Amino acid sequence: MAEVITVEGLSFAYPDGQQALADVSLSIGQGESVAIIGPNGAGKSTLLLHLNGILRSNGAVRVLGRTVEDKSLRWVRSRVGLVFQDPDDQLFSPTVFDDVAFGPINMGYSENEVRQAVTRALDWVGMKGYELRSGHHLSLGEKKRVALATVLSMSPEILVLDEPTSNLDPGAKWSLISLLKGLPVTKVVVSHDLELVGALCHRVIVFDGGRVITDGAAGDILNDRRLLSAHGLAPKV
Amino acid sequence: MKHGFLDKYSDRDSLIHRLDPRTKLITSLLLITAVVLTPPDRWPAYTLYLVILAVLLILSRVPVFYVLKRSLVIMPFVLMIAIFIPFFKEGEVAGSYNIWLWQLSVSHSGLQVLVNILIKAWLSIISLILLTATTRLADLLKGLERLRMPKVIVMLMSFMYRYIFVLVDEAMRLKQARDSRSFGGKRLWRIRTLGNMIGSLFIRSYERGERVYAAMVARGFDGRSRTLNPLHFRPADAYFGLSLSLILVFSSVINLL
Numbered sequence: 001m002a003e004v005i006t007v008e009g010l011s012f013a014y015p016d017g018q019q020a021l022a023d024v025s026l027s028i029g030q031g032e033s034v035a036i037i038g039p040n041g042a043g044k045s046t047l048l049l050h051l052n053g054i055l056r057s058n059g060a061v062r063v064l065g066r067t068v069e070d071k072s073l074r075w076v077r078s079r080v081g082l083v084f085q086d087p088d089d090q091l092f093s094p095t096v097f098d099d100v101a102f103g104p105i106n107m108g109y110s111e112n113e114v115r116q117a118v119t120r121a122l123d124w125v126g127m128k129g130y131e132l133r134s135g136h137h138l139s140l141g142e143k144k145r146v147a148l149a150t151v152l153s154m155s156p157e158i159l160v161l162d163e164p165t166s167n168l169d170p171g172a173k174w175s176l177i178s179l180l181k182g183l184p185v186t187k188v189v190v191s192h193d194l195e196l197v198g199a200l201c202h203r204v205i206v207f208d209g210g211r212v213i214t215d216g217a218a219g220d221i222l223n224d225r226r227l228l229s230a231h232g233l234a235p236k237v
Numbered sequence: 238m239k240h241g242f243l244d245k246y247s248d249r250d251s252l253i254h255r256l257d258p259r260t261k262l263i264t265s266l267l268l269i270t271a272v273v274l275t276p277p278d279r280w281p282a283y284t285l286y287l288v289i290l291a292v293l294l295i296l297s298r299v300p301v302f303y304v305l306k307r308s309l310v311i312m313p314f315v316l317m318i319a320i321f322i323p324f325f326k327e328g329e330v331a332g333s334y335n336i337w338l339w340q341l342s343v344s345h346s347g348l349q350v351l352v353n354i355l356i357k358a359w360l361s362i363i364s365l366i367l368l369t370a371t372t373r374l375a376d377l378l379k380g381l382e383r384l385r386m387p388k389v390i391v392m393l394m395s396f397m398y399r400y401i402f403v404l405v406d407e408a409m410r411l412k413q414a415r416d417s418r419s420f421g422g423k424r425l426w427r428i429r430t431l432g433n434m435i436g437s438l439f440i441r442s443y444e445r446g447e448r449v450y451a452a453m454v455a456r457g458f459d460g461r462s463r464t465l466n467p468l469h470f471r472p473a474d475a476y477f478g479l480s481l482s483l484i485l486v487f488s489s490v491i492n493l494l
Contacts (some may be wrong), residue, residue, distance in 0.1 A: 054451050074457060082455040088403050089448040094375035094395055101465065106457030111465050134375070136402050150456065 002030045003065075004158055004186050005051060005080075010060040012046060020046040022210040028158075033187040035197040035218065038207035039232030044162075044190040045085075047207070051160050051188065052080040064157070078107050081151030085163040087143035091135035096127070096146050099135060103154040121153035122146075125179060141172030145179070158186045165193045194233065198222055206231055246299045247373045252473070253297035254371045258380030260474040264481045265368045269361045271485045275492060277353040283360070285488050289481070290363050299370045304363060311362040312355070319354045323347035374398055379468055388462040400445070407441055408434075 005028040012021040020043040028034050036044050049055040053068045053076050061068045063076050081103075084090045093099040097118060104117045122128050125145040130138070138146065144164065151159065164180065165173045177199050180187065191197055197204060197218065204221040206213040208231045214221065221227065228234035247254070253261070268286065275282045294301060323331075326347030333342040369377065375395075382391045411434050419430070 049451065052455055054454055074459075077455060077457050082452075084448065084452050084455075086448065089445065090452045092396060092399055092449050092453065094373075094378060094399065098375065098464075102453070102458075103456035105463045105465065106459070114465060132373075132375075134399075136399065154456065 003027045004030050004063065005188070006062040007047075007050070008060050008062075010047075010050060010057065012043075012050065012055060012057045014046075020210055021050075024210070024212055026205060026212055026215065028186065028188060031184075031186055032203060033201040034189070034203045034205060035201035036188065036190045036205045036207050037192065037194070037197060037233055038213075042207045042231075043210040044207050046210075048082065048160055048162055048188070048190055051158075052077050052082050054082075074107075078103075078154050079156055080158045080160060081154060081156030083147055083151050083159070083161045083164065085166060087140070087147040088136070090147040090150060091143060094134055095131065096122070096133050096135060096138075097131040099146065100149050100153045103150060107154060117153040117155070118149075121149040124152055124183070125149045139172075141168055141176070144168065144172075144176060148179075152183070156185065158188065159183065160188045162190050163192070164189065165191065165196050192233065194222060194228075206233075208232075244369055244372065244374045244377075246303070246370045249298060249371075251296060251298045251371070253293060253367075255473065256371075256477055257468055257470050257474045258372050258376045259384055259468065260470070260478050261368050261372055262377070262380050262384060264478055265364050267482060267485055268364050271489060272357050272360045272364075274489070275357075277349055279492050282488050282492050283356060285484075286360050289484065290360065290367065293367055294363075297367060297371045299367065304366050304370065307366050308359060308362050311358055315355060315358040319351050322351050322354070326350060376468075379464065382464065383468055392462055396449075400442075400449075403445070404438070404442060408438055411438065 005026075007024055007026050010021055010024045011019075013019045024047065036047065038044050046055065050057070050061050050068075051063070053061075053073045056068060059067050059069055063072075063079055066072050066076070068076050091099045093102060100118045100121055101114050104114045109117060118131070119128070122130065125148050127142065127145050127149060130142070130146065135143065135146065148161075148164075159180075161180075165176060168176065173193075173196070177196055180200055187200070189197070189201060201218050203216070204218045205215045206221060206227065213231060214227065225234055229236050268289070272283075272286055275286075294304060323343045324341055324347065326344045328344035328346035330342045331345045331348060333340065335341075372380075378391050378395050381394075382388060415430060415434065419427075
C-alpha cells in the first residue's frame with residue numbers, strides 16, 4: 001500500500017511553551033480510513049494542522065512523498081483537504097457558491113472549471129440548489145455538508161476531518177457518516193465520537209499527551225475498555 | 238437564533254432588482270451627491286429628488302412602510318450632530334430663552350440649516366435603503382470590487398456581514414449565561430461584569446479570526462483575493478443610468494441659474 005502521509009519525529013510547542021506534540025511518528029496509506037482519538041487537549045487538532053502545512057515544524061511531514069515546506073505548500077493544500085470543526089469558521093463568504101468556489105479559484109482553475117467543481121462538490125454532499133443561500137442561514141447539518149463541499153471542490157486525495165459529527169443530532173450524524181463512507185478518498189478523522197469511528201474507520205490511533213499511545217485495528221481498540229478508559233474515552237472501570 | 242436581514246427584500250424581482258449592482262451604486266452615489274450639493278432654499282429641486290425616489294420605490298416593489306421605518310434609523314445620529322446649530326448660528330433671532338444664568342437664542346437661518354440637514358440626510362438614507370433593499374449584499378460587494386474599491390476593504394465588509402450574526406449570537410449566549418447566575422448586586426459589580434463580557438467577546442472574536450484565517454489558508458489563500466466576475470451590463474443599465482444622470486444634471490443646471 002502506497003503511503004500518502006508520513007510523519008516522522010514530529011515535535012511542536014506553542015509560543016506559550018506548551019508542548020503539544022512530542023516525537024510523533026505515523027504513516028497513512030492510500031485509501032485508508034484512520035481515526036485519531038484521544039482526550040481533550042491531547043494534541044489531535046495540532047497534529048491535523050500540520051498535515052496541510054498550516055503549522056510547520058522541522059520538516060517532519062511528507063505528503064505523497066513530498067516534504068511539506070514553503071515551496072510545496074500550495075500543492076500540499078490542494079492534495080490535503082482540511083475540514084475544520086466549526087463550520088462557521090469554514091464558511092466565511094457571502095454565499096455558499098463563493099465558499100465552495102474559494103479553494104478552486106485560489107488553485108487557479110478557469111471559470112468553467114470552477115463552476116463544474118462547485119456543482120460536483122455540492123452534488124456529492126447533497127446540497128445542490130443551495131448555491132445562492134448565505135452560509136449563516138443554514139442548519140448545522142447543512143453547514144457541515146457545505147463545509148465538506150468547500151474542500152471536496154478541490155478534489156483532494158486526502159480528506160482530513162476535525163470532529164465532523166460534533167453537535168449534530170443522530171439523524172444528521174448518520175446521514176453524514178454514510179456520505180463520508182461513500183467518498184473514494186483517504187480519510188483521517190479526529191473525533192471523540194466512537195460510534196462514528198466504529199462505523200467509518202478500520203484503523204484507530206490513540207493519542208494522548210502529544211504522543212501516539214497505540215495504533216491498531218478499530219475492532220481491537222474500540223473493544224479494549226481498559227485502554228479507552230485510561231485515556232478518557234470511556235467511563236472509569 | 239433568528240436575525241433580521243440587512244438586505245431584506247433583495248431576493249424579489251423587479252426592474253430595479255435586475256439592474257447591475259454597479260449601475261445602482263453609481264446612480265445612488267450621483268443622487269446623494271446632487272442632494273448634498275443642492276443649496277438650502279431650492280425647494281423644487283428637493284421635490285424632484287423626492288419624486289425620483291418615490292418612482293424608484295414604486296418600481297422596485299419594496300414595501301413603502303419598510304423603507305420609511307428604516308429611514309428613521311439615521312435621525313438620532315443627525316439630530317445629535319445638528320441639534321445645536323440653531324443656537325450657534327448668527328442671524329435674525331427667532332426666539333430667546335432665559336434659563337437660570339444663561340441666555341439662549343435661536344436664529345432663523347440656524348433653524349433653516351437644521352431642517353435642511355434633516356431633509357438631506359433623510360433623502361440620502363432613503364436612496365441607500367433602496368440600494369440595499371434591491372441588491373443582494375453579495376452582489377453589492379462584487380459591484381464595489383469591480384468598481385475598483387480596494388479588495389481588502391471589500392473583504393473586510395464581507396467578513397463583517399458574515400460574522401456580525403455569529404457575534405450577536407455569542408453576545409446573547411454570554412448575556413443568558415450571566416442572567417442565569419446573576420441576582421442583582423451592586424451597580425459597580427454589574428458594570429464590572431459587563432466589562433468582562435465585552436473583553437471575553439473581544440477575545441472570542443480574535444480567536445475566531447485566527448481560525449477563519451486558518452480555514453482560508455487551508456484552501457490556498459495567499460493574501461490575494463480572487464473572484465469570478467458574474468456581473469454583466471445590459472441595455473437596461475445604460476437606459477437607467479443615462480436617464481437618471483440626465484435628470485440630475487438638468488436639475489442642477491436649473492439650480493445654478
